[in-house]
Amino acid sequence: MYDTAGSDVGCVSVPLWGLNMKVFMLGWEFPPFISGGLGTACYGLTKAMSKLGVEVIFALPKSIDEAYSTHVKLLSPNSLAWRPRMNLGVEIIEGQERTDVVYDRLRNVQFHEIESMLEPYNRPEHYIERFEDYIRQKRLSRSKDGDILSDFDDFGDYSNDSDSGDYCGNMFQEIHRYAGSAVRLAVHEDFDVIHAHDWMTYPAGIAIAAVTGKPLVVHVHSTEFDRSGEHVNQVIYDIERKGMHSxxxxxxxxxxxRNIVISRYGVIGEKCEVVYNGVELNSNGPQSINRTGIRSNEKIVLFLGRITMQKGPEYFLQAAKRVLGEMDNVKFVMAGSGDMMNSIIEMAAGMGIGDKVLFTGFLRGKDVQRVYEMADLYVMPSVSEPFGIAPLEALNHDVPVLISNQSGVAEVLTHALKVDFWDVDEMANKILAVLKYPPLQMTLREHGNFEVRKLRWEDAAENCAKIYGDVMMRTIPAY
Amino acid sequence: MPSVCFYFQVHQPFRLRHYTVFDKSDSYFDKIKNHQICRKVADKCYLPANRLLLDTIKRFGGEFKVSYSITGTLMEQFHKYCPEVMSTFDALAETGCVEFLAETYYHSLSFLYSRSEFVDQVFKHVDMTQKLFGQKPRVFRNTELIYNNDLANTIEAMGQFDAIIIEGADKILWGRSPNFLYQPPNSKHVKLLLKNYLLSDDIAFRFSNRSWKEYPLFADKFARWINRINGNGNVVNLFMDYETFGEHQWEDTGIFDFIRELPGQILQNPDNNFLTPSEVIDRYDAVDTVDVPHTISWADAERDLTAWLGNAMQSNALHAVYRIEGMIKEARDERLIKDWRKLQTSDHFYYMCTKYFTDGDVHKYFSPYDSPYDSYINYMNVLSSLEKRCSALESDDELEVADTAVAV
Structure with a gap:
């Protein structure tokens, strides 16, 4: 269909998609500020775009949570207000080891941070809690300073909001403040297209499109229905809907x-394009070969992800219980944190399998690598997973995967075991098969690792660039 | 010359039902699905094709001939689900223009894993054919035309057969024509009929392929290709799945019209005729030997074993099923042995094939599973249940022995 669009314009010849394109991208998170797949996706996508020659200006709300800043430093950390464009150099400190990450391939990407407490996957209630924590800390550390909120003034004031006393206490107002700030950043920039990732950035995207007249592309990594089931937050739904329609x-x-976007948000099908995520290839491949020698006779089944309703942790436990009824030398590792963590720990104890289920908390970097190297099987029992990059990473680490049919990644993976998330008998049946029959594990691993190499961010970036080209041509006024 | 020799493979496996590791039942086969498929294929293929061939044989007054091998697993299903199909085969047998060949009763790969089991299954099939059609097969075809020199030796040693049907693979012919009879090295009397895979696959696979440059294929064109062989071959062996007619190639492709027209077109040339495999070996001599040290088959482009034995799962499952042979046979439980033999049917291993799985090709079309992994898991669960049943029987026996000992 792009070809048709291209031939309509006729004289516009773009030899290679991506050349001479400049995109203003609005995100929530970016490595190393990662709490989920979105940051990984933005990283992979922008890296590949940069290779393709697409210039990216990336705006993201920089979290002010102190816990992150101990792990990570950004250049010019003392600059709180709008930073002039800068080339990214990020230092990551992991444990004792200090690695200088040279973002070579990101040379076409510029980063702008907007101070904000926006964090992906947060519920409005959590936001208020976090905000109160923040205020409390500020009070303790700077009790002399009467005006706590002066800190926020630097964030770029959102002057339309007269009640500056509490606007930061409301996540939705924060989103709009982020939007206002992003507009102010955008007017100083030159770009062809706006690309907004997920609902928190949609208002910013809409605002920038309104002010600059540039085409807007919104990228749906997840919808409110995925995150909340049927108990949708109406305000979030409205923001999503407005973003998609604008x-x-x-x-x-x-x-x-795509089906959810069409059926639940009333977006016409022609406007929706599927772009599958890719995966960064694991560079330390050979490492995993010698892991077999160091393994004890205990098998490990891994759940890696946020422990929250959307990810189906309770189905994992129910399956674990059934597996343990047949086989004893298995441990179930749940790596991640989330709002259901406590209830899941209690549930495991209540089921009498507390000693067989290990909780590691949220893992990063090398620890993720380590847990993959230990695992015999990765299970993603998601209730609703728009895509799911984690199984690709597991395959990339030579770990076979069992994924729910209710995941987008099930559309692209053939060399994976699949199950309906509610069918815990079948889930346990498949887990047991992998643990009992080494040839199954071997075949899955062999083919899966090969298949995952075909899912490249370069293809995702190319598809996005085609879509940019498409919307850019449509907005070229006819002469 | 040349003679045209048709041979059709007629087979359906006993498909397994969904069987998890938690299942305790000893019923492994999906009765509903097997019934449905048997019914469907009977209506689309077996019944109309049998009727058509019966008519054609009558129309040509004995000039048109064909041959079949029908597996035991399908015969049992006909008996249960579509007995009327059996009577149409019976009618075909009575024409005198139809020959029935022998194969392994369970369409198994037993030749590769257990010679004694292989011989048992071949005799079981011979017995069935004799009982149902009153013919003692003289020609053998192994499952999926799996063949090597060793098979020829085994078959010759059985003293029952005069010929074997094999794939006319390029890698065994070295540029020679498949349109002659050959013999295995060191063979006293067994002859080999080689499938002309180009002409066979024109019908079986390419017939309805619109991107094939010969599409559409009509009987007169095909007869011209046969005539071209005149003077350069004795027999054109057209071997294919019987399900080609109406199942693989649907009726609306014109496949039935094609086969209805074909005998007339071929017999227009007085040099041509139709022969059954036994008539072929009686009429022609072997012109040369073909040496097949490595195993060949008629599957895929590779013509090797990789469709059933191409990955670790398949190899594991096959070893696992033959590993318990001794234990199963010692248990002397008729049902147990039957279940075990039904698990040997090659289709179970074909479903586990990961070759081309991603491209969604022919392997996927024939599989009742969503993925090769699901089929392996299911198979292994069933096999482990079978093994448990067997061990339970054995321990029962021991108890009985102990009881009698005490009584004595």
Whole structure:
């Protein structure tokens, strides 16, 4: 269909998609500020775009949570207000080891941070808690300073909001303040297209599109229905809906999500394009070969992800219980944190399998690598997973995967075991098969690792660039 | 010359039902699905094709001939689900223009894993054919035309057969024509009929392929290709799955019209005729030997074993099923042995094939599973249940022995 669009314009010849394109991208998180797949996706996508020659200006709300700043430093950390464009150099400190990450391939990407407490996957209630924590800390550390909120003034004031006393206490107002700030950043920039990732950035995207007249592409990595089931937050739903309807194109990460966008948000099908995520290839491949020698006779089944309703942790436990009824030398590792963590720990104890289920908390970097190297099987029992990059990473680490049919990644993986998330008998049946029959594990690993190499961010970036080209041509006024 | 020799493979496996590791039942086969498929294929293929061939044989007054091998697993299903199909085969047998060949009763790969089991299954099939059609097969075809020199030796040693049907693979012919009879090295009397895979696959696979440059294929064109062989071959062996007619190639592709027209077109040339495999070996001599040290088959482009034995799962499952042979046979439980033999059917291993799985090709079309992994898991669960049943029987026996000992 792009070809048709291209031939309509006729004289516009773009030899290679991506050349001479400049995109203003609005995100929530970026490595190393990662709490989920979105940051990984933005990283992979922008890296590949940069290779393709697409210039990216990346705006993201920089979290002010102190816990992050101990792990990570950004250049010019003392600059709180709008930073002039800068080339990214990020230092990551992991444990005792200090690695200088040279973002060579990101040379076409510029980063702008907007101070904000926006964090992906947060619920409004959590936001208020966090905000109160923040105020409390500020009070303790700077009790002399009467005006706590002076800190926030530097963030770029959102002057339309007269009641400056509490606007930061409301996540939705924060989103709008982020939007206002992003507009102010955008007017000083020159770009062709706006690309907004997920709902928190949609208002900013809409505002920038309104002010600059540039086409807007929204990228749906997840919808409110995925996160909350049927108990949707109406305000978030409205923001999502408005973003999708205001956009010139809606990119979804799977057909599963595309169907939700069409059926639940009333977006017309022609406007929706599926762009599958990719995966960064594991560079330390050979390492994993010698792991077999160091393994004890205990098998490890891994759940890696946020412990929250959307990810189906309770189905994992129910399956674990059934597996343990047949086989004793298995440990179930749940790596991640989330709002259901406590209830899941209690549930495991209540089921009498507390000693067989290990909780590691949120893992990063090398620890993720380590846990993959230990695992015999990765299970993603998601209730609703728009895509799901984690299984690709597991395959990339030579770990076979069992994924729910209710995930977008099930559309692209053939060399994976699949199950309906509610079918815990079948889930246990498949887990047991992998643990009992080494040839199954071997075949899955062999083919899966090969298959995952075909899912490249370069293809995702190319598809996005085609979509940019499409919306750009449509907005070229006819002469 | 040349003679045209048709041979059709007629087979359906006993498909397994969904069987998890938690299942305790000893019923492994999906009765509903097997019934449905048997019914469907009977309606689309077996019944109309049998009727058509019966008519054609009558129309040509004995000039048109064909041959079949029908597996035991399908015969049992006909008996249960579609007995009327059996009577149409019976009618075909009575024409005198139809020959029935022998194969392993369970369409198994037993030749590769257990010679004694292989011989048992071949005799079981011979017995069935004799009982149902009143013919003692003289020609053998192994499952999926799996063949090597060793098979020829085994078959010759059985003293029952005069010929074997094999794939006319390029890698065994070295540029020679498949349109002659050959013999295995060191063979006293067994002859080999080689499938002309180009002409066979024109019908079986390419017939309805619109991107094939010969599409559409009509009987007159095909007869011209046969005529071209005149003077350069004795027999054109057209071997294919019987399900080609109406199942693989649907009726609306014109496949039935094609086969209805074909005998007339071929017999227009007085040099041509139709022969059954036994008539072929009686009429022609072997012109040369073909040496097949490595195993060949008629599957895929590779013509090797990789469709059933191409990955670790398949190899594991096959070893696992033959590993318990001794234990199963010692248990002397008729049902147990039957279940075990039904698990040997090659289709179970074909479903586990990961070759081309991603491209969604022919392997996927024939599989009742969503993925090769699911089929392996299911198979292994069933096999482990079978093994448990067997061990339970054995321990029962021991108890009985102990009881009698006490009584004595």
């Amino acid at each position: 956009a010139d194109k809606v990119i979804t990460v799977s057909h599963l999500t």
